[in-house]
Amino acid sequence: MSNLSIIIIAFLAGAAGAFLTIQLAPSVPDQETAPVLKILSTAEQDALNLPFAEGIQVGNIIYLSGQIGALPGTMALVPGGVQAETRQTLENVKASLDRYGSSMERVIKCTVFMADMADWPAMNEVYVEMFAGHRPARSAFGAAGVALDGAVEIECIALAGQAGS
Numbered sequence: 001m002s003n004l005s006i007i008i009i010a011f012l013a014g015a016a017g018a019f020l021t022i023q024l025a026p027s028v029p030d031q032e033t034a035p036v037l038k039i040l041s042t043a044e045q046d047a048l049n050l051p052f053a054e055g056i057q058v059g060n061i062i063y064l065s066g067q068i069g070a071l072p073g074t075m076a077l078v079p080g081g082v083q084a085e086t087r088q089t090l091e092n093v094k095a096s097l098d099r100y101g102s103s104m105e106r107v108i109k110c111t112v113f114m115a116d117m118a119d120w121p122a123m124n125e126v127y128v129e130m131f132a133g134h135r136p137a138r139s140a141f142g143a144a145g146v147a148l149d150g151a152v153e154i155e156c157i158a159l160a161g162q163a164g165s
Contacts, residue, residue, distance in 0.1 A: 035059040040100050044073045054096055057160060062102055066113065066155040067092040068147050075148060082119040082151040083126050089154050090130040097158055105134050106159040112140040113153040123152055 040055035040062070055064040069078050069085030072095065078088045094104050114123060120140070136156075146153045 040064075040096075042099065047073070048075065055100065057100065060160045062097070062100055062158045062160050064093060064096055064156045064158070066111075066147075066153040067096070068150045068153050070148065070150075077148055077150050082114075082116075082122045085151045086123045086126040086154075087130065089152055090127065093154060093156050094130075097156075100160070101162070102158045102160055103162060104131060105163050106161070107131070107134070107136040107156050108159060109137045109157040110139075111155045112138065113143040113146055114140060115143060115146045115149075115151050117142040119151055 035058045038057040039053045040057055041053050045054045052065050055062055057063075067089050069088035070076060070092070071078060071088070072092065078084045090104075093107075097103055097106070112123065112127070114120065117140075143153075
């Protein structure tokens with residue numbers, strides 16, 4: 001589809017008029033310029049029969065689904081409470097990013113969902129340690145519940161590729 005054009009006639013004081021052409025982007029991108037949507041999933045993830053992908057990559061952005069503190073390949077939360085779950089959650093995020101060619105250093109935004117906001121300091125202690133000096137943008141919400149009755153769920157958005165690429 002080619003760019004659309006419209007013509008606006010502007011009447012200026014003392015002048016007969018002027019023509020201004022504004023180029024508008026098409027409402028549907030050309031197939032050759034549209035970003036490619038890539039579903040990110042593994043056989044292990046698919047075996048869990050969850051109703052969502054592990055993540056989606058659009059262009060150079062990776063959108064990970066929320067991760068919880070489940071042991072990889074299972075629906076079982078790690079024992080030990082919010083700090084153990086936060087650590088496992090972020091280990092799961094790290095493994096997903098590594099699998100799809102990114103890293104924790106490429107995370108640009110996280111959203112944290114907590115079953116109990118009173119656990120904020122304990123979660124934050126592990127969060128800061130796991131990001132090792134990198135500080136992505138972050139939002140956090142208290143939730144009425146987290147999957148599997150967990151304490152925390154974290155979703156992340158990251159740049160694809162490795163730092164410096």
